[in-house]
Amino acid sequence: xxxxxxxxxxxxxxMARHLLAAGHEVTxxxxxxxxxxPLAEAGxxxxxxxxxxxxxxxxxxxxxxxxxxxxxIILGPDGVAEGLVSGGLVIDCSTVSPAATAExxxxxxxxxxxxxDAPVSGGSEGAEKGTLTIFCGGEQGDVERAGPILDAIGSKxxxxxxxxxxxxxxxxxxxxxxGTYATVxxxxxxxxxxxxxxxxxxxxxSGGAAxxxxxxxxSANMISNTYPLGFKVALHRKDLGIALDEAARAGVPxxxxxxxxxxxxxxxxxxxxxxxxxxxxxxxxxxx
Amino acid sequence: xxxxxxxxxxxxxxMARHLLAAGHEVTxxxxxxxxxxPLAEAGxxxxxxxxxxxxxxxxxxxxxxxxxxxxxIILGPDGVAEGLVSGGLVIDCSTVSPAATAExxxxxxxxxxxxxDAPVSGGSEGAEKGTLTIFCGGEQGDVERAGPILDAIGSKxxxxxxxxxxxxxxxxxxxxxxGTYATVxxxxxxxxxxxxxxxxxxxxxSGGAAxxxxxxxxSANMISNTYPLGFKVALHRKDLGIALDEAARAGVPxxxxxxxxxxxxxxxxxxxxxxxxxxxxxxxxxxx
Numbered sequence: 001x002x003x004x005x006x007x008x009x010x011x012x013x014x015m016a017r018h019l020l021a022a023g024h025e026v027t028x029x030x031x032x033x034x035x036x037x038p039l040a041e042a043g044x045x046x047x048x049x050x051x052x053x054x055x056x057x058x059x060x061x062x063x064x065x066x067x068x069x070x071x072x073i074i075l076g077p078d079g080v081a082e083g084l085v086s087g088g089l090v091i092d093c094s095t096v097s098p099a100a101t102a103e104x105x106x107x108x109x110x111x112x113x114x115x116x117d118a119p120v121s122g123g124s125e126g127a128e129k130g131t132l133t134i135f136c137g138g139e140q141g142d143v144e145r146a147g148p149i150l151d152a153i154g155s156k157x158x159x160x161x162x163x164x165x166x167x168x169x170x171x172x173x174x175x176x177x178x179g180t181y182a183t184v185x186x187x188x189x190x191x192x193x194x195x196x197x198x199x200x201x202x203x204x205x206s207g208g209a210a211x212x213x214x215x216x217x218x219s220a221n222m223i224s225n226t227y228p229l230g231f232k233v234a235l236h237r238k239d240l241g242i243a244l245d246e247a248a249r250a251g252v253p254x255x256x257x258x259x260x261x262x263x264x265x266x267x268x269x270x271x272x273x274x275x276x277x278x279x280x281x282x283x284x285x286x287x288x
Numbered sequence: 289x290x291x292x293x294x295x296x297x298x299x300x301x302x303m304a305r306h307l308l309a310a311g312h313e314v315t316x317x318x319x320x321x322x323x324x325x326p327l328a329e330a331g332x333x334x335x336x337x338x339x340x341x342x343x344x345x346x347x348x349x350x351x352x353x354x355x356x357x358x359x360x361i362i363l364g365p366d367g368v369a370e371g372l373v374s375g376g377l378v379i380d381c382s383t384v385s386p387a388a389t390a391e392x393x394x395x396x397x398x399x400x401x402x403x404x405d406a407p408v409s410g411g412s413e414g415a416e417k418g419t420l421t422i423f424c425g426g427e428q429g430d431v432e433r434a435g436p437i438l439d440a441i442g443s444k445x446x447x448x449x450x451x452x453x454x455x456x457x458x459x460x461x462x463x464x465x466x467g468t469y470a471t472v473x474x475x476x477x478x479x480x481x482x483x484x485x486x487x488x489x490x491x492x493x494s495g496g497a498a499x500x501x502x503x504x505x506x507s508a509n510m511i512s513n514t515y516p517l518g519f520k521v522a523l524h525r526k527d528l529g530i531a532l533d534e535a536a537r538a539g540v541p542x543x544x545x546x547x548x549x550x551x552x553x554x555x556x557x558x559x560x561x562x563x564x565x566x567x568x569x570x571x572x573x574x575x576x
Contacts, residue, residue: 098482121496133496158492160484168482169489172475176498179474182544183467187460190531193538194386194456196448201457204446208409208421209519210464212500231497243478250481252572256470259547284540 001025003149004053004060005044006073006080007094008035011120012063014127015093015153017042019061022152029053050074054083059149060090066238067096074104086112091146093134093153095119095239098164098171098246105138105163114142117163118150119170123231131155135173137165171243177277178240178260180214185281188222192285198223214278222281230276237264237273289313291437292341292348293332294361294368295382296323299408300351302415303381303441305330307349310440317341338362339371347377347437354526355384362392374400379434381422381441383407383527386452386459386534393426393451402430405451406438407458411519419443423461425453459531465565466528466548468502473569476510480573486511502566510569518564525552525561 001024005016008030016039020026027045028036029052036046047053050073054060060080064070070092074080080090090108092101092115105115116138126132132154136143143159150157160169187210191201202219205211221227240261247254263283272279289312293304296318304327308314315333316324317340324334335341338361342348348368352358358380362368368378378396380389380403393403404426414420420442424431431447438445448457475498479489490507493499509515528549535542551571560567 121498123497126496133492135492156492156495158488160489160492165482165484168479168484169492172479172484172489173493173496173498175478176468176472176475176493176500176503179467179469179471179544179548180464180498180500181467183542183548184464186467186535186540186542186545187464189540190463190535190538190542191456191460193540194453194534196453196456196460200446201448201460204421204423204444204448204457205461205464207444208414208461209411209501209505210409210461210468212464212468212502213497214500215464217497246482247474247478247572250478251574252474252477252481253574254471254474254478254572255551256467256544256547257474259544260467260471263543284535284542286539286541 002056002058004029004057006050006053006060007063008039009063010124011093011127013039015061015063016044018130018152019149020044027053027056049078050080051078051083054080057084058088060084060088061093061149062090063093067100070094070096071100071104075107081108081111081113084113088113089142089145090115091118091149093118093120095170095242096167097242098167099249101137101167102164114139114145115163116142116146117166118146119166120154121170121173124229135160135166135169137161137163137167168246171239171246174236174239175243175254175257177214178257180212181277181280182260182263184212184214184219185222186284188219188281189284218278221276221278225285227275227279230278232274233264233267233277233279234273236277237261237268240264289347290345292317292345294338294341294348295351296327297351298412299381299415301327303349303351304332306418306440307437308332315341315344337366338368339366342368342371345372345376347379348372349379349381349437351381355388358382358384359388359392363395369396369399369401372401376401377430377433378403379406379437381406381408383458383530384455385530386455387537389425389455390452402427402433403451404430404434405454406434407454408442409458409461412517423448423454423457425449425451425455456534459527459534462524462527463531463542463545465502466545468500469565469568470548470551472500472502472507473510474572476507476569477572506566509564509566513573515563515567518566520562521552521555521565521567522561524565525549525556528552
């Protein structure tokens, strides 16, 4: 297929590479244009604007940092909507507002363009390996058309409802991990203060109700008090903001997620925003 | 071995049954004496007091609800310390204060009695099946002597340090699950308000960073908004109190665990204290 990929960050660049490797004809665009170069070397065409990238494409995959960025590259001047033909498809892998997603999808539909929200989980490792978990929202036909494209970048693809449903699912994911990161961090800090043998403790805890991906994969960061990426605190905080907005709209109080968001604000203010989100363990350790 | 088991609740009764099945000579005692009857039918002797139960034993296994109960049955009038011979061993499977445990162990040591704190994780199912995770604290020799007894009731036994270390590990376990229960509940409530297909969502979330024992085993309670036991909210709240006391002593701020403790207080006040701890999902659902 003729595809465009817009947004070549930590997640978007490996996605573009997987699409090239799967035999698609790929045009790339990124706001910071140098990021297009490695993809061009791998066989992609380059375009000066989102509209120009979309002009040659049957489907456009977007992967940007936040809701305003997405609105800009889709609906702004020289945006995707100006370039993409009627009958085309937008697949958005960004993590953005569910409500804004539904609005963008409605505006694209007026132009005959389909949209699938397809936010991902699995981090940079998952993007590199093409094994992302993908939460999809959109009309059944559009999600089916997106299928072969998503298969090239992910391994677990679930259609959860209409436009925005994928974003709600991603928000739920970010809420669920918030409390786990926070209290795994608190538990490790308590154990450390008490002088327990920490690796042995984690092994013992992993057999029971405290078992989690976070305990298994991120407690070592907390034990050594070093937080290499991973997934940035600042991005998780952004995602929690989306989730809290959505929850407020739905009348769902999420006091624990809100508290973790406040803690992450403190980490960002203290200069730890670029560390992995397991850095929430700094708070009970008082090392900020 | 000649053993005594004191405290025949949800956890203690199946422990006594496993010890009988393993061929030990078991004397039982419970404050509410009727609870001794099924064990007597299974071959146990009965004793009128903790001291009397201990008088015939080489080791005494205790499993009671809280720190004051433990102090009472060990050091109080007609307590274990009055009956057990010098050279005997106390194995305490209750979840109680680490600091109080260290004090009780020191007082027993003055009488030549060893003590192992051996709080368990795995719930009533684990106790019934004899597959509990056991966190041990105490002197190496005492933990080794306790080994064959603990092998009859648990499948994962870890020695984590001196008297009280097992209790700290259990406290850490209870802290770690606190945040997970809370935000899995918040996430399910958000997803439900948004009308997502919940079983499909849980399946999608289970492949990534949100994976946890809680999501896997307790999200169904949250989805149906019914919370059969399991492990009581009121007991988890009691355990969080122990953990928060220990953290305060150690100078470790645990704001997220403290918030969950407050939420659980609200549930207990509203009459939900006897439900499974997954009932924290009532809070974002506002069904209390």
